[in-house]
Amino acid sequence: MTVNDDAFTNWKTREEIAESMIPIIGRLHREQDVTVLLHSRSLVNKSVVSILKTHRFARQIAGEELSVTDTLPFLQTLTTLDLGPSQIDIGMLAATYRADDRGLSVEEFTAEAVAGATGENKIELREGRDVVLYGFGRIGRLLARLLIEKTGSGNGLRLRAIVVRQGGDQDIVKRASLLRRDSIHGQFQGTITVDEASSTIIANGNEIKVIYANDPSEIDYTAYGIKDAILVDNTGKWRDREGLSKHLRPGIDKVVLTAPGKGDVPNIVHGVNHDTIKPDEQILSCASCTTNAIVPPLKAMAEEYGVLRGHVETVHSFTNDQNLLDNYHSSDRRGRSAPLNMVITETGAASAVAKALPDLKAPITGSxxxxxxxxxxxAILSLRLGRATTREEVLDYLRNVSLTSPLKRQIDFISAPDAVSSDFIGSRHASIVDAGATKVEDDNAILYLWYDNEFGYSCQVIRVVQHVSGVEYPTFPAPAV
Incomplete structure (x- = not known):
């Protein structure tokens, strides 16, 4: 047998193991609301190849690939435990078990590591929480995909309705088609049908009512069987408390804005300040995509090195707010053709840092x-640090932050020397540290932070919605603090 034959046989063996993992992961998710992760990456509804590729990501930990043969015993053990709703990271289980020197079996170690999700400690399955999307544009449709994906056992978030303005003949058919196919993010993973008579989109078994309205005041959500819902306004039309309060109609309990909030509206970056949300707060903002991209690494750097001042320069993809061809626009420069030009514009992300990180006194500017x-x-984040350091130290620190810290769902890390923007389409992290581009000299550091300003941001929004709804389940093993 040749070396190539050995490699191919090994690959086929790992394929077979990955295949055996899929039904276990699916049952845990559907029946017990347990999401299986591998170093913060969900394995739910993933293909054989996706599972193997996600395992290969773990080479960033110790320079070698994590094998499915390492994680399968932990996954099999989970099926023997009385688990409640939770997120279980089998990659972290394997890594911490390897470092444990007590001589415990996989079964003993796993039971101990996830004890907070078992027996008397487990969270009981509860009735799902209704969600309404007000608006159905780029962010709205991605939020819909994520909500449908995360339906799980039906006891989590349930997308019940979307609210839009009537767009003409076959409006609902066209909107369903935009949900089904996306030029950037690809095909919807599942099936979508439309019931025009009842104005309903059925996506993977989820019945989503399409409500036509020109203003929030026109809607009584209880008439559609919706109660205590979280409404996500992704139109950006209202950004202060007075405007967003219009959504607090019968059936709506809380309002979440997918744009920077104004006035006293809390701006929340999940992973950084989501634990400051007051239980009785009914209106909050998820800030901007750029704020979500820069605040987590800024927090991480401030905690380890101190930050005296900073500047962020964002090189941002064009958006629907710009014109395809030169035409009138109320803002300077944005009237010029988006696909033909680089366009200087403003960003409020730097000023928004103060809302998310009030303890950071360093001045942060941005463009x-x-x-x-x-x-x-x-985002190119240039920082003056509180102490001198080295590039190697910063990269080691940020790599560990991305793998084991409470910010691991927000910060990703890549060392590929030829990474370009399209590589990060579909990233679920708020930002990705580009190791190769990082520059450090004495007390000056420049971080290059990629971010999918559509999908990564939408994932952050969903995390906030999960948190305020009470269905943000704990992760085991608990990340290092």
Missing amino acids: SIRVPVPDVSI
């Missing part, structure tokens, strides 16, 4: 350039 790509942006 932005829109460029001719349809998705994925990069």
Whole structure:
């Protein structure tokens, strides 16, 4: 047998193991609301190849690939435990077990590591929480995909309705088609049918009512069987408390805005300040995509090195707010053709840092350039640190933050030397540290942070919605603090 034959046989063996993992992961998700992760990446509804590729990501930990043969015993053990709704990271289980020197079996170690999700400690399955999307544009449709994907056992978030203005003949058919196919993010993973008579879209078994209205005051959500819902306004039309309060109609309990909030509206970046949300707060904002991209790494750097001042330059993909061809626009420069030009514009992300990180007293400035790509942006974060350090130290620190810290769902890390923007389409992290581009000299550091300003941001919004709804389940093993 040749070396190539050995490699191919090994691959086929791992394929077979990955195949055996899929039904276990699916049952845990459907029946017990347990989401199986591998170093913060969900394995739910993933293909054989996706599972193997996600395992290969773990080579960033110790320079070697994590094998499915390492994680399968932990996954099999989970099926023997009395688990409640939770997120279980089998990658972290394997890594911490390897470092444990007590001589415990896999079964003993796993039971101990996830004890907070078992027996008397487990969260009981509860009735699902209704969600309404007000608006159905780029962010709205991605939120819909994520909500449908995360339906799980039906006891989590349930997308019940979308609210839009009537768009003409076959409005609902066209909107369903836009949900089904996306030029950037690809095909919807599942099936979509439309019932025009009842104004309903059925996506993977989820019945989603399409409500036509020109203003929030026209809607009584209880008439559609919707109660205590979280409404996500992704139109950006109202951004202060007075305007967003219009959504607090019968059937709506809380309002979440997918744009920077104004006035006293809390701006929340999940992973950074979501734990400051007051239980009785009915209106909040998820800030902007760029704020979500820069605040987590800024927090991480401030905690380890101190930050005296900073500047962020965002190179941002164009958006629907710009013109395809030169035409009148109320803002300076944005009237010029988006796919043909780099366009200097403003960003409020730097000023929004103060709302998310009030303890950071360092002045942060910012500016932005829109460029001719349809998705994925990069933030160049230039920092004056509180102490001198080295590039190697910063990269080791940020790599560990991305793998084991409470910010691991917000911060990703990549060391590929040829990474470009399209590589990060579909990233679920708020930002990705580009190791190769990082520059450090004494007390100055420049971080290059990629982010999918559509999908990564939408994932952050969903995390906030999960948190305020009470269905943001704990992760085990608990990340290092």
